[in-house]
Amino acid sequence: MIAELARQLGFRVIALIDRDKGGAAVEAEVQAACDVVIRLPPNHAIERAMLAGIPAWKIRAASATLTEYGIPDPAAGRTDDAMLTELYKVLHKQGLHEQMLSPLHVETGGPPPMIVAALACLASVARPGYPGPRVVDVPPMAPPAAS
Incomplete structure (x- = not known):
């Protein structure tokens, strides 16, 4: 594991x-x-972390841009729950994380809330002399709200 080598x-x-x-x-x-x-x-x-805390209607708008990569819109004609399930699959299988982040940023005016929270945790533990726990949990957030 690379982490073990780095520590060594x-x-x-x-x-x-x-x-x-x-x-x-x-x-x-x-x-x-x-x-x-x-x-x-x-x-x-x-x-899931990319979409947590974002209203479903904003996710739908961002999802529509994925057609530019030759795939059908994962949100088209689906309920919010079905849209999220399909979108998770498409992002994972097609590796379109970066392509989804840009339109999400446009729709929300910033980066995804859970990603911001994870990076805040990272900044906190990266401080020299960090005395805290060895395991830090990113707080859960509400799933995407219904349209």
């Missing part, structure tokens, strides 16, 4: 992990290899 070289290692798959064994391995681990809420892959 004397680097302070901080990891930001999602918690969609892998379970306790993978988390324990990462924690053993790192100085501090920041965890997204349970059942949150990066796709």
